[in-house]
Amino acid sequence: MHDICLNIHYSAPKDIWEKISAVYKSMPYWDSDEKSLPHWCGEGINLTASSEPGGIQISGTMPENIWAEWYKTLKEKLTNALGYEIGEPEYGYRFKFWQPFVKKYSDIKSIDRNKIIFNDYSTFFLSDFEEYERNISAKPPYFAFKSEFIQLFIYFDGNISKKKNVRNLNDFLARLGEIGINTLDL
Numbered sequence: 001m002h003d004i005c006l007n008i009h010y011s012a013p014k015d016i017w018e019k020i021s022a023v024y025k026s027m028p029y030w031d032s033d034e035k036s037l038p039h040w041c042g043e044g045i046n047l048t049a050s051s052e053p054g055g056i057q058i059s060g061t062m063p064e065n066i067w068a069e070w071y072k073t074l075k076e077k078l079t080n081a082l083g084y085e086i087g088e089p090e091y092g093y094r095f096k097f098w099q100p101f102v103k104k105y106s107d108i109k110s111i112d113r114n115k116i117i118f119n120d121y122s123t124f125f126l127s128d129f130e131e132y133e134r135n136i137s138a139k140p141p142y143f144a145f146k147s148e149f150i151q152l153f154i155y156f157d158g159n160i161s162k163k164k165n166v167r168n169l170n171d172f173l174a175r176l177g178e179i180g181i182n183t184l185d186l
Contacts, residue, residue, distance in 0.1 A: 002047070002062060004071070005055040006078070006086055007093040016098065019081040020056070024049065027074055029062075055089060084148070094128075100151035105143075105168055108154070113179045116152075124152050126179065134183040136169060143172065143183060 008020065021038075024030065029040035029047075038049040040062075047060035062070065078086040087093035101124070109117045116124045129145040129152070145152040154172075156165050176183065 001060070002067060002071075003057070003059040004088055005052065005057050005090075006075070007089045007095045008051075008056045008078070008082070008086065009095045009097055010051045010053060010055075011097065011099055013098050016082065020078065023074070023077045023081050026077065028070060055095065094149050096149045097151070100153055102153050102155065105154050105156045105172060111175050111179070116154075124150075126181070132176075132181050132183045141165070141169070143176075 024038045029042045031041045032039040040047040045062045049058045075086050107119045109119050129147050131146040134143045141156045143154045
């Protein structure tokens with residue numbers, strides 16, 4: 001019995017799902033049509049795949065002597081097709097988010113050296129980001145936190161010339177500076 005999750009987020013765009021589907025169909029024991037869940041079967045083999053909040057889940061039965069090579073090949077093909085390393089998140093493989101996260105500065109609940117938490121309890125770990133930028137002349141002004149895997153845009157309400165927004169901007173810059181994040185205006 002096997003039950004694994006792969007680091008492919010359910011929010012992937014259509015072209016990514018088409019690549020995943022092509023990889024599935026290229027795998028030995030493929031036995032599915034377009035209307036059913038991805039399925040592989042054979043003697044002692046009954047695997048299905050589904051998209052879950054924790055990633056793509058593949059579960060079912062496959063003899064261990066077949067599974068080891070089949071699973072290795074699946075991960076290699078998905079890695080090549082999607083352009084980032086595919087594996088199980090519990091072993092450190094990171095999710096890629098294709099759509100940026102968009103939040104409002106006024107919705108920040110807390111910031112510390114490790115993370116930003118918003119009022120809806122969405123949490124962004126600062127270690128996930130590699131680049132930081134800001135554009136205070138944009139309408140609306142924003143800060144961007146980016147990496148190959150995730151993007152977070154934090155927007156300020158309205159025009160930055162308002163006293164409240166200037167205060168909020170300076171406060172945010174100071175808080176980021178305290179934790180070692182420096183940004184430049186675009």
